[in-house]
Amino acid sequence: MQLGVIGLGRMGRIVVDRCLDAGHAVVAFDLSAEATARAEEAGAEAADSVADLCERLEGGVENGKRIWLMVPAGEAVDATLADLEPHLESEDVVVDGGNSHFEESVRRAEATEAAYLDCGTSGGPASAESGFSLMIGGPEPAYEALEPVFDAVATGPAGHDRMGPSGSGHYVKMVHNGVEYALMQAYGEGFELLHEGRYDLDLESVARTWNNGAVIRSWLLELCEEAFREEGTDLGDVDDYVAGGSTGTWTVREALEQEIALPIIYQALSERFGSRAPEEGRFSRRLSNRLRYGFGRHEIARRD
Known part of the structure; x- marks a missing residue:
């Protein structure tokens, strides 16, 4: 699977590295050119903007783009979604892997053209090798489409599950x-x-x-x-x-x-x-x- 990752801090890099280790293709972008360059050195394809990242992802009606956000909760999420908005279609899936408030996740899911998954992430940087625990809310088809990625980022199939509708992942x-x-x-x-x-x-x-x-x-x-x-x-x-x-x-x-x-x-x-x-x-x-x-x-x- 091809995954776009926006936000390459400690947690975002773990998402990138674990996906690469599992054989997935990753397109990576961060506001820090140095962080993007380090992800490229690890095997990811580097993008120089959100728009560039979207262009590099395989789209189309059948598959759609899969994009994982690992940016700080709050304004940074909304700013990133605003940059993504012109490039999103209903077949696409966006994952918010940060610690957003669940009510904000419901609002974003309703306002976003793509399917929106709120993903509570537990384990921290210390779980880089063993994998995270992922608590995911949002549409079931979108969750199922991302299961191979969730398997890679989590401890495995038992390390993630769909909690329920939009907001439930961040609520849990x-x-x-x-x-x-x-x-x-x-x-x-x-x-x-x-x-x-x-x-x-x-x-x-x-x-x-x-x-x-x-x-x-x-x-x-x-x-x-x-x-x-x-x-x-x-x-x-x-x-x-x-x-x-x-x-x-x-x-x-x-x-x-x-x-x-x-x-x-x-x-x-x-x-x-x-x-x-x-x-x-x-x-x-x-x-x-x-x-x-x-x-x-x-x-x-x-x-x-």
């Missing part, structure tokens, strides 16, 4: 991130008690032991083990500032609208916002800060 990813906040907070609080409690413990050893057969073993716990191994039991100079928060905020707002109680996710979001206050740092927040690097390679805020 929004709630996923709320759960992620809560899990990070739970691990952070548990290790804070172990760190400040009765015994002088090696927290890397604790995490490693829990990761082998314990009920609470998980990838996040593996990342806790990595954090203690690389930073030390006291987490060294890792600060307690925890960045991010938009998708958790969306989750809590949706819960309020639906009158669903999410006390744990709400508290985890509150702790994240609380980390920005000038006060003595909490160990749990410092671990959350480090965990965000583990799965997303987000910059680690460190103490001066």
